[in-house]
Amino acid sequence: MRIALIEACNPDWLFKRFSYSLGLGYISSFLKKFEPNIEIVICEEIEEVEKLKPDLLGISSYSLNWDIAKNWAKKIKESLGIPVIAGGCHISSLPETMTSDFDLAVLREGEETFLQVVRLFQKEGFFTPARVGKIPGLAYMSGGELYLTPPRTPLSRLDRLPYPARHLFPIRSSTHYISTSRGCPFQCLFCAPRIIWDKTRFFSAGYVMKEILSIIEQFADKFTHLMVVDDLFITDKARLKQLHKMFVDSGINKILTLQGNVRADLISDETAKILYEMGFRTASFGAESGSDRILKYYNKKTTAEDNRRTIDILYNNGIKAIPSFIIGSPPETAEDLDLTLDFIEKNHHKMDGFEIFPLIPMPGSLLWNYARQKGVVDNNIRWSRLEPLLLDFNPDDYFYLIESISKEEFLKYIKKFQDIYKTYNPAAMKFRQFLQEIGRKEKYSDSNKQFPV
Numbered sequence: 001m002r003i004a005l006i007e008a009c010n011p012d013w014l015f016k017r018f019s020y021s022l023g024l025g026y027i028s029s030f031l032k033k034f035e036p037n038i039e040i041v042i043c044e045e046i047e048e049v050e051k052l053k054p055d056l057l058g059i060s061s062y063s064l065n066w067d068i069a070k071n072w073a074k075k076i077k078e079s080l081g082i083p084v085i086a087g088g089c090h091i092s093s094l095p096e097t098m099t100s101d102f103d104l105a106v107l108r109e110g111e112e113t114f115l116q117v118v119r120l121f122q123k124e125g126f127f128t129p130a131r132v133g134k135i136p137g138l139a140y141m142s143g144g145e146l147y148l149t150p151p152r153t154p155l156s157r158l159d160r161l162p163y164p165a166r167h168l169f170p171i172r173s174s175t176h177y178i179s180t181s182r183g184c185p186f187q188c189l190f191c192a193p194r195i196i197w198d199k200t201r202f203f204s205a206g207y208v209m210k211e212i213l214s215i216i217e218q219f220a221d222k223f224t225h226l227m228v229v230d231d232l233f234i235t236d237k238a239r240l241k242q243l244h245k246m247f248v249d250s251g252i253n254k255i256l257t258l259q260g261n262v263r264a265d266l267i268s269d270e271t272a273k274i275l276y277e278m279g280f281r282t283a284s285f286g287a288e289s290g291s292d293r294i295l296k297y298y299n300k301k302t303t304a305e306d307n308r309r310t311i312d313i314l315y316n317n318g319i320k321a322i323p324s325f326i327i328g329s330p331p332e333t334a335e336d337l338d339l340t341l342d343f344i345e346k347n348h349h350k351m352d353g354f355e356i357f358p359l360i361p362m363p364g365s366l367l368w369n370y371a372r373q374k375g376v377v378d379n380n381i382r383w384s385r386l387e388p389l390l391l392d393f394n395p396d397d398y399f400y401l402i403e404s405i406s407k408e409e410f411l412k413y414i415k416k417f418q419d420i421y422k423t424y425n426p427a428a429m430k431f432r433q434f435l436q437e438i439g440r441k442e443k444y445s446d447s448n449k450q451f452p453v
């Protein structure tokens with residue numbers, strides 16, 4: 001049996017070529033561990049799936065790519081007539097947006113559910129409501145109605161998972177991704193991952209270390225930078241210290257640089273020193289705003305002073321922060337927006353760039369519920385409108401939630417934030433230019449080619 005997996009993505013989004021979906025990597029390695037005879041192919045373009053003629057297709061999708069996922073499901077149903085299964089954060093947040101072109105949707109943590117689905121298909125060759133109804137963690141349509149099976153209990157020990165099947169992706173950069181925990185105990189208004197991982201769980205230090213060693217072994221000549229995707233990498237201080245010791249003892253810190261997320265209330269001198277010695281030269285964190293009033297509104301549980309302190313402590317320990325900011329929340333005034341501009345103005349020299357996102361109501365977040373109640377969004381929107389664009393901000397596509405100033409005044413602020421971004425973000429601007437030069441049609445299948453990411 002042959003299974004194709006694909007992440008729905010706009011082909012114009014060229015950064016995709018330099019990243020890969022850990023979610024699909026885990027789904028693949030878990031399936032392969034328990035069903036070694038199944039062939040799994042991760043495709044990049046839907047035409048590859050058509051040529052491959054698999055027996056089943058799995059599509060992962062973020063919310064902004066959901067229209068693409070639906071179109072691909074329709075196309076494959078029409079051309080190959082095979083079962084199509086959805087998974088990932090969009091469908092987990094809004095299963096009611098599933099269409100009849102999908103046979104099933106795997107909700108939230110996907111490894112065990114997908115394995116059961118594939119085994120059922122292998123045994124019976126088709127899905128019936130009576131049989132899929134017995135598998136927890138699914139959504140399916142029957143007689144035009146949507147049904148949800150009981151939620152699946154999250155995996156109790158993450159260390160039982162095999163490492164993501166990175167070898168199935170075309171790797172075009174020297175950066176690799178790793179996830180060392182699942183879940184986040186905070187509940188910031190705009191953020192979505194809680195919908196997938198309701199319980200916070202960690203991989204052990206030993207597991208993480210072995211996974212990194214396995215990446216080094218697999219991609220020896222092309223692995224120089226590790227991107228830690230979880231938000232909680234530094235939360236468990238005991239685990240962080242264990243990892244630090246392992247890094248230093250093994251000398252990994254001499255061959256890799258690392259980047260990951262920190263939280264502004266969790267950075268001390270000691271932690272920053274540990275991170276530096278492990279190989280961190282940059283660290284991202286959600287600063288979100290220069291205004292305490294707005295940080296409180298976001299339920300961020302940090303202050304602008306925490307943000308400033310974090311940038312300073314990191315800087316004094318040899319690490320440059322890459323904070324991200326969000327603009328356009330309902331109660332945000334011109335004064336609040338000025339505070340954020342001022343914060344960037346005063347601190348940019350200690351940063352390695354920064355991100356600025358116009359606020360977007362992401363499905364799965366509390367903000368989505370708010371925007372829905374206000375009638376700003378619903379389940380029938382054009383999903384690509386959820387892309388948080390600053391430099392390519394489109395005034396006609398944006399979902400305006402800001403209430404304290406007029407749309408016209410907000411647009412003037414967008415311009416100010418675009419200007420400050422361009423002025424103080426030379427590396428990001430250079431990378432943007434690099435992507436534009438590649439052009440959307442060009443293919444990079446030459447595995448010897450290295451990219452500056």
Ligand code: B12
Nearest residue numbers: 020021022023058059060062063087088106109110192193
């Ligand atoms: C790493 C990351 C990225 C990376 C890598 C993306 C990639 N190719 O995977 C980069 C930096 C490129 C990125 C970009 C963006 N990201 Co991002 N990203 C993340 C982050 C931090 C971790 C994702 C991850 O690897 N998780 C670990 C894996 C194991 O989990 P998973 O992918 O969810 O997979 C599991 C299940 O969902 C399920 N599953 C997933 N797919 C499938 C498919 C099938 C068939 C099945 C059966 C199951 C299944 O099983 C998996 C294993 O249990 C998440 C936050 C988070 N904590 O999840 C945000 C997150 C996913 N990103 C988000 C967003 C908004 C973006 C951007 C729009 C941001 C931007 N400013 O431009 C872009 C757009 C990307 C695009 N595709 O167009 C949002 C999505 C919200 C939503 N409802 O869509 C999240 C949730 C963060 C948030 N703010 O709330 N991102």
Ligand code: SF4
Nearest residue numbers: 184186187188191231
């Ligand atoms: S923004 Fe970060 S801290 Fe807040 S809920 Fe999301 S992942 Fe957790």
